[in-house]
Amino acid sequence: MAFVCLAAPAWAQGAPMDAPRGEFIDPQAHECLATASTHEAGKETPAGQEAVAQVVLNRVRAPDFPKTVCGVVYQGSTRRTGCQFTFTCDGSLLRPRTARSMSAARLVAERVLRGEGTALVGDALNYHADYVSPGWARSLDRVIKIGAHIFYRRPDGD
Numbered sequence: 001m002a003f004v005c006l007a008a009p010a011w012a013q014g015a016p017m018d019a020p021r022g023e024f025i026d027p028q029a030h031e032c033l034a035t036a037s038t039h040e041a042g043k044e045t046p047a048g049q050e051a052v053a054q055v056v057l058n059r060v061r062a063p064d065f066p067k068t069v070c071g072v073v074y075q076g077s078t079r080r081t082g083c084q085f086t087f088t089c090d091g092s093l094l095r096p097r098t099a100r101s102m103s104a105a106r107l108v109a110e111r112v113l114r115g116e117g118t119a120l121v122g123d124a125l126n127y128h129a130d131y132v133s134p135g136w137a138r139s140l141d142r143v144i145k146i147g148a149h150i151f152y153r154r155p156d157g158d
Contacts, residue, residue, distance in 0.1 A: 025113050029069035030106065033057075033113065036073045038097050038105035039087035041149065046108055048147035051121045053112040055151065058125050059084075065125075120144055124151040 036056055037049040044052075059065040059072045066072050076083040083089035097105075111117055121127075124143045128134050130150055140152035 025110060026069075030109050030113060032070040032073045033109035034102060034105040035093075035097075036085055036087075037108050038101050039092055040085060041147070042097065042101045042105065044147040044149070046104070047118070047120060048149060049105060049108045050112055050117045051124075051144075051146045051149065051151060052127070053109055054117055054119060054121050055124055055127055057112060058121070058123055062125060120146060121151040122153060124153045126153075127151040 033053050033056055037053045041049045041052045056069060056072050060067060060069055066075055073085055074083075074088050077085075077088035079089065081089075087093060122143055126136070126140060127149045128137060130145065130148050137150070137152060139155075141155050143151045143153050145151070
């Protein structure tokens with residue numbers, strides 16, 4: 001399955017990432033964010049899905065990540081290992097999501113893209129499920145646990 005991701009519109013190229021109320025939301029960015037939200041946190045509360053979406057937007061703003069939502073979501077997806085979001089390289093994309101879960105994820109993605117989210121994760125750039133213990137987590141500062149995910153930010157000064 002080939003996925004084409006176009007560059008985000010001008011308002012999404014730098015900070016702030018949020019679309020002003022009433023303005024156009026790039027459909028590719030919206031769909032990429034919803035897809036990430038439902039695959040990564042589809043069984044979580046809306047707050048959990050929103051937290052995942054916020055990490056994607058935080059990465060768009062960070063200098064060492066791609067500058068588009070789709071670029072962040074699919075970073076490393078063509079490699080056997082090294083994808084940033086597991087669902088992009090483990091075959092999960094071949095398993096369709098329910099219409100209900102995608103609809104809910106699209107609502108979350110729209111709210112986050114419009115800046116209407118609660119930003120519970122602050123400037124977190126990383127997270128993992130609470131049933132794994134990745135080595136990289138020790139080098140970051142824990143921000144919050146939401147549902148089954150633990151969110152991290154870079155230590156002060158980095």
